Amino acid sequence: YDYDGPLMKTTVPGPRSQELTKQLGDIQNVGAVNFFCNYEDSRGNYLVDVDGNRMLDIYTQISSIPIGYNHPALLKLMTNPNNLSTFVNRPALGILPPENFPDKITESLLSIAPSGMTRVQTMACGSCANENAFKSIFIWYRNKERGHNTPSEEELTTCMTNQAPGCPDLSILSFMGGFHGRTLGCLATTHSKVIHKLDVPSFDWPVAPFPRLKYPLEEFSRENAQEEARCLEEVVEDLIVKWRQKGKPVAGIIIEPIQAEGGDNHASPDFFRNLRNISRKHGCAFHVDEVQTGGGCTGKFWAHEHWGMDDPAEIVSFSKKLLTGGYYQKDELQADKPYRIFNTWMGDPSKNLFLVEVLNVIRRENLLEEVTRSGKALLNGLYELQAQYPGLLSRARGQGTFCAIDVRDAATRDRLLLQARDKGMLLGGCGDQSIRFRPALVFKEYHVHIFLNIFNDVLAQN
Amino acid sequence: YDYDGPLMKTTVPGPRSQELTKQLGDIQNVGAVNFFCNYEDSRGNYLVDVDGNRMLDIYTQISSIPIGYNHPALLKLMTNPNNLSTFVNRPALGILPPENFPDKITESLLSIAPSGMTRVQTMACGSCANENAFKSIFIWYRNKERGHNTPSEEELTTCMTNQAPGCPDLSILSFMGGFHGRTLGCLATTHSKVIHKLDVPSFDWPVAPFPRLKYPLEEFSRENAQEEARCLEEVVEDLIVKWRQKGKPVAGIIIEPIQAEGGDNHASPDFFRNLRNISRKHGCAFHVDEVQTGGGCTGKFWAHEHWGMDDPAEIVSFSKKLLTGGYYQKDELQADKPYRIFNTWMGDPSKNLFLVEVLNVIRRENLLEEVTRSGKALLNGLYELQAQYPGLLSRARGQGTFCAIDVRDAATRDRLLLQARDKGMLLGGCGDQSIRFRPALVFKEYHVHIFLNIFNDVLAQN
Numbered sequence: 001y002d003y004d005g006p007l008m009k010t011t012v013p014g015p016r017s018q019e020l021t022k023q024l025g026d027i028q029n030v031g032a033v034n035f036f037c038n039y040e041d042s043r044g045n046y047l048v049d050v051d052g053n054r055m056l057d058i059y060t061q062i063s064s065i066p067i068g069y070n071h072p073a074l075l076k077l078m079t080n081p082n083n084l085s086t087f088v089n090r091p092a093l094g095i096l097p098p099e100n101f102p103d104k105i106t107e108s109l110l111s112i113a114p115s116g117m118t119r120v121q122t123m124a125c126g127s128c129a130n131e132n133a134f135k136s137i138f139i140w141y142r143n144k145e146r147g148h149n150t151p152s153e154e155e156l157t158t159c160m161t162n163q164a165p166g167c168p169d170l171s172i173l174s175f176m177g178g179f180h181g182r183t184l185g186c187l188a189t190t191h192s193k194v195i196h197k198l199d200v201p202s203f204d205w206p207v208a209p210f211p212r213l214k215y216p217l218e219e220f221s222r223e224n225a226q227e228e229a230r231c232l233e234e235v236v237e238d239l240i241v242k243w244r245q246k247g248k249p250v251a252g253i254i255i256e257p258i259q260a261e262g263g264d265n266h267a268s269p270d271f272f273r274n275l276r277n278i279s280r281k282h283g284c285a286f287h288v289d290e291v292q293t294g295g296g297c298t299g300k301f302w303a304h305e306h307w308g309m310d311d312p313a314e315i316v317s318f319s320k321k322l323l324t325g326g327y328y329q330k331d332e333l334q335a336d337k338p339y340r341i342f343n344t345w346m347g348d349p350s351k352n353l354f355l356v357e358v359l360n361v362i363r364r365e366n367l368l369e370e371v372t373r374s375g376k377a378l379l380n381g382l383y384e385l386q387a388q389y390p391g392l393l394s395r396a397r398g399q400g401t402f403c404a405i406d407v408r409d410a411a412t413r414d415r416l417l418l419q420a421r422d423k424g425m426l427l428g429g430c431g432d433q434s435i436r437f438r439p440a441l442v443f444k445e446y447h448v449h450i451f452l453n454i455f456n457d458v459l460a461q462n
Numbered sequence: 463y464d465y466d467g468p469l470m471k472t473t474v475p476g477p478r479s480q481e482l483t484k485q486l487g488d489i490q491n492v493g494a495v496n497f498f499c500n501y502e503d504s505r506g507n508y509l510v511d512v513d514g515n516r517m518l519d520i521y522t523q524i525s526s527i528p529i530g531y532n533h534p535a536l537l538k539l540m541t542n543p544n545n546l547s548t549f550v551n552r553p554a555l556g557i558l559p560p561e562n563f564p565d566k567i568t569e570s571l572l573s574i575a576p577s578g579m580t581r582v583q584t585m586a587c588g589s590c591a592n593e594n595a596f597k598s599i600f601i602w603y604r605n606k607e608r609g610h611n612t613p614s615e616e617e618l619t620t621c622m623t624n625q626a627p628g629c630p631d632l633s634i635l636s637f638m639g640g641f642h643g644r645t646l647g648c649l650a651t652t653h654s655k656v657i658h659k660l661d662v663p664s665f666d667w668p669v670a671p672f673p674r675l676k677y678p679l680e681e682f683s684r685e686n687a688q689e690e691a692r693c694l695e696e697v698v699e700d701l702i703v704k705w706r707q708k709g710k711p712v713a714g715i716i717i718e719p720i721q722a723e724g725g726d727n728h729a730s731p732d733f734f735r736n737l738r739n740i741s742r743k744h745g746c747a748f749h750v751d752e753v754q755t756g757g758g759c760t761g762k763f764w765a766h767e768h769w770g771m772d773d774p775a776e777i778v779s780f781s782k783k784l785l786t787g788g789y790y791q792k793d794e795l796q797a798d799k800p801y802r803i804f805n806t807w808m809g810d811p812s813k814n815l816f817l818v819e820v821l822n823v824i825r826r827e828n829l830l831e832e833v834t835r836s837g838k839a840l841l842n843g844l845y846e847l848q849a850q851y852p853g854l855l856s857r858a859r860g861q862g863t864f865c866a867i868d869v870r871d872a873a874t875r876d877r878l879l880l881q882a883r884d885k886g887m888l889l890g891g892c893g894d895q896s897i898r899f900r901p902a903l904v905f906k907e908y909h910v911h912i913f914l915n916i917f918n919d920v921l922a923q924n
C-alpha cells in the first residue's frame with residue numbers, strides 16, 4: 001500500500017500551506033510549522049502535503065509513527081463496531097476501567113515488558129510518564145529513608161504549603177544533552193537546548209556530563225572507554241555525594257539509551273552497566289527514558305536490550321511510537337497507596353487498542369529484522385557519503401535505523417534539510433549540527449536506497 | 463436513547479468487577495478502582511458495569527463526559543470514513559498540522575473563546591495545559607522585567623544547569639484548597655489533599671487562604687464579603703510584596719472559579735473582580751483554571767462568565783469536558799519565539815473532532831438552559847433535604863448542576879456514597895466531607911427527581 005517514490009509539485013511549503021499558515025498565525029505561534037499535511041492521502045513511508053507533494057518521511061512526526069501512515073491494520077480496527085465505544089467514551093481509567101483493560105494491557109504492554117518488570121502504568125504522554133515516574137521514585141526513596149511509610153504530623157502539615165520535610169529536597173540526576181520532556185519536573189532534567197529552558201524556574205538538581213564519543217565506536221574503543229570512565233567515576237559519583245551533603249539527596253538517575261534531541265549521542269553498553277551499578281551502590285533508582293528509543297527503531301524493541309542486562313532499571317518510560325505514554329516499574333517502585341499516582345484519564349484506552357495492532361504488525365511482518373537490515377544499509381550508506389564528502393559530513397552513527405550524521409555547521413545542516421525536502425525527503429535536525437534519521441519500522445532497504453540517491457544529489461550541489 | 467432508570471443486579475463492585483480488579487492488581491495499584499465498566503452498553507446518563515448494574519452517573523468520569531455515554535452524534539462521527547485518518551495518524555501538531563486544523567479550531571475552541579481572547583493553544587490534558595500556561599507566564603514576565611527579549615550570555619549559560627538568572631526564581635501564587643494538576647509545576651499550586659503532595663519536592667511559592675463562605679451565599683452576604691476582603695487585602699497583597707522581597711516575584715496568580723477537588727468552595731463575583739484588579743496592580747498574569755468548571759456545567763459555558771467582566775484574565779485553561787486540554791491567552795502572553803511552548807503532540811486532533819460535535823449538540827439541544835433548569839431543581843432539592851436531615855447534611859451550594867453538600871463527617875459521607883451506589887446512584891466526594899454533583903449536560907430535571915427520591919431513601923436509613 002506504499003507509494004513508489006516521492007513526487008514533488010511545488011517547493012515546500014507550497015502556496016496552500018502558506019495560506020493555511022497565515023490563517024493559523026492569527027490563533028497560534030506558527031514559527032515551528034513546516035507545512036500542512038493531507039493525512040488522508042499519506043500512506044506508509046510517504047507523507048503528502050496540502051499542495052500535493054509526496055515526501056519520503058524519515059522524521060515521522062518527531063519519531064512517533066510506528067508503522068507508517070494509514071496502515072490497513074489500523075484502519076480496519078476503526079471499522080470494527082465493537083471498538084467505537086472505546087473512542088467515544090474516554091474513561092477515568094484509575095477508577096472506572098473498561099472490562100477489557102487488563103486483557104488489552106496484558107496483550108500489548110506486558111507482552112513487551114523489559115526484563116524484570118511486571119508492572120506498567122499508562123499515562124497520556126511522555127511528559128506525564130516521566131513526571132509520575134519521578135513521583136514514584138520520590139515516594140519510594142522517602143519510604144526507604146523513613147524505614148516505614150507513616151509520615152509524621154510535621155510532614156503532613158508542611159507538604160500542604162510546599163515546605164520540607166513534607167515536600168523534601170530530593171533530586172534527580174540527569175545528563176547534559178539529555179531530553180526528558182518540558183513540564184517543570186521533566187524540564188529540570190532536560191539539558192538539550194537553551195530555548196527549552198530559558199526563563200522557566202527550575203530545581204537545583206545535579207547535571208553530569210554525557211560522554212562525547214568518537215565514531216565509529218569500534219575504531220575508538222580505547223579512547224571512548226576512557227572518556228566514559230571520566231564521566232562516571234570522576235563526575236557522577238562525585239555529584240551524588242555532593243548533593244547528599246547539600247541536603248538534596250539524589251533519589252534517581254534518568255538517562256536515555258541514546259541522547260536523541262540532544263544530538264544522537266551514543267555510549268557503550270559498558271557505560272550503562274557501570275552507571276546502573278553506581279545507582280545501585282548509592283541507593284538511587286535507575287530510570288531509563290525510552291520515549292524516543294523505544295518501539296523497535298534500534299533493531300530491538302527497547303534500546304536498553306543492547307546492554308544485555310537482566311535487571312536493567314527500576315523504571316523504563318515510553319511514549320511516541322508506543323502511541324500511549326507510560327512507564328514500567330519494578331514492584332518496589334509501585335506507590336504504596338492509591339491516589340498518589342493519579343490523574344483524571346491515566347492514559348487513553350483508544351491508544352492501547354491501536355498499540356495491540358501495531359505489535360501484531362511488528363511480529364507478523366518481522367519488522368525488527370527489517371529495521372536491522374535497513375539500518376545496516378543506511379549506516380553503510382552514510383559511511384560512504386562521509387568518505388565522499390569529508391568537508392561536509394562526519395560522525396555517522398546509529399543503531400538500527402536510529403541513525404545520525406553531523407554536518408559542517410548549523411547553517412549548512414539547515415540548508416541541506418530544506419534542499420532535501422524540496423526533493424521529497426523529510427528529515428529532522430537534532431543537537432547543534434546533526435541530521436537525525438527516524439523512519440517508521442516499515443522503512444525497507446529499498447527506501448534507504450531512494451534516500452541515499454537523492455541525498456547524494458543534494459550533497460553534490462553543496 | 464437514555465435508559466429510563468437505574469437497575470441493580472448485585473452490590474457494587476459485583477463478582478465480575480472483583481475478579482477483574484484482582485487480575486489488574488498484578489499489574490497496577492488498584493486501590494482507587496471502583497468497579498469495571500461496560501462502556502458499550504452505557505448510554506446517556508447511565509453507566510453500566512460488568513455485572514449488568516446500571517447506575518445514574520452524577521460523577522461522569524471525574525466530571526469529564528460532556529453529553530453522556532455513546533451520544534449518537536459522536537457515534538455517527540466515527541462512522542464517517544473521512545474522519546478515520548484523524549484517528550489513525552496522530553500528527554505532531556506544532557510542526558505538521560492537518561489541513562483542517564485551523565478550521566476545526568475556529569469552529570470549536572474559538573467559537574467559545576472567553577472575552578478578550580483570540581488565541582488558543584491545544585494541549586493533551588489539564589496538567590500540560592497548566593504547565594505550559596505557567597511557562598507562557600514566566601516568559602512574558604521575564605521579557606517585561608528585561609524590557610526586551612534578548613537574554614544575556616549569563617542567562618543562556620546558567621539556564622542549561624537550572625541556575626538563575628537563566629532559570630529565574632519566579633513564582634505562581636495559588637490558594638489553599640486549590641487543585642491545578644499533579645505534575646511537578648502544577649503540583650506546586652495544588653493544595654487540596656496531603657496524598658497528592660507528600661514526599662514530592664516542590665517550589666517555595668506563596669499560598670493564600672481561599673475564603674471560607676457561609677451558604678446560601680445570599681443570606682450571608684455581609685459576613686462573606688468581610689471574609690473575602692480579609693483574604694484579599696490582608697493576605698494576597700501581602701504575599702505578593704513578601705515574595706518580591708524574597709527575590710521570588712509572583713509572575714502569575716492561578717485560581718479556580720469554584721474550588722472543585724478541594725471541596726466545592728465558592729466565592730463571589732466581587733472577590734474575583736478584586737483579585738483580578740490586584741493582579742493588574744502588581745503586574746502578575748491572572749490565570750483562571752476552568753478544567754473542571756468549564757464546558758457548561760455552571761449554566762454558562764465558562765464559570766468566569768458569572769463575574770460579568772470584559773477582561774477576565776490573561777489565561778484560561780481547560781480540559782475534561784472539552785475533551786482536549788489547552789488554554790486561551792491574551793495576545794501579549796503568546797511566547798515570543800517558536801519551540802518555547804512545544805512538545806511532540808501538542809494536543810490530539812481526534813479530540814477536536816469530537817469537540818466540534820459536542821458544541822453542536824450543546825447549541826442544538828439548548829443544554830446550557832437545561833443545566834440551569836436542572837441545577838435549580840437539584841439545589842432546591844438539596845436545600846429541602848438538609849432542612850429535613852439537619853444533623854446529617856449542611857452547606858448545600860452550587861451553580862448550575864455544579865453542586866455540592868456537606869455530610870456530618872468523612873466516615874458518614876463515605877458510607878452514604880456506597881449506599882447510594884448500591885441503589886444505582888454514582889456520586890463523588892470532594893474536600894473532607896462533601897459530596898459533589900457532576901452530571902453530564904444532558905442531566906434533565908427528571909433525572910434530578912430520580913436522584914432525589916433515591917437519595918432520600920438512603921438518608922432515611924441513616
Ligand code: FES
Nearest residue numbers: 124125128587590
Ligand atoms: S502531561 Fe501528558 S498528556 Fe498532559
